[in-house]
Amino acid sequence: MGRRLCVKDNNHPNHIAIEAIKPVEKDGKLVCRVCGADLITRPDDQDEEAIDKRHNIYYDESTGTMAAVLYFKQAGGPAVISVDGSKSIGEVTEEIMAAL
Numbered sequence: 673m674g675r676r677l678c679v680k681d682n683n684h685p686n687h688i689a690i691e692a693i694k695p696v697e698k699d700g701k702l703v704c705r706v707c708g709a710d711l712i713t714r715p716d717d718q719d720e721e722a723i724d725k726r727h728n729i730y731y732d733e734s735t736g737t738m739a740a741v742l743y744f745k746q747a748g749g750p751a752v753i754s755v756d757g758s759k760s761i762g763e764v765t766e767e768i769m770a771a772l
């Protein structure tokens with residue numbers, strides 16, 4: 673529900689509850705932390721039921737995203753890299769690049 677979308681570039685992640693990607697305040701309103709453009713919300717990001725549905729799909733270990741993660745973990749090898757996503761974008765990037 674805290675995700676905010678940049679109107680100029682959807683590759684500019686912003687989230688009001690994640691310090692590393694918090695939007696910045698300009699003239700009394702929150703704007704994109706990368707380019708300063710306006711931010712919008714997706715209607716389904718404000719719908720708790722829709723969010724729960726997306727989480728259930730993600731965490732389903734038999735048919736969801738986690739099923740694929742578990743498959744590659746069980747296959748062994750370096751197919752799955754786990755990183756601490758709470759760090760800054762630069763730190764997470766460094767961690768990923770070091771693991772590749």
Ligand SMILES: [Zn+2]
Pocket residue numbers: 678679680681684704705706707708709
């Ligand atoms: Zn932006």
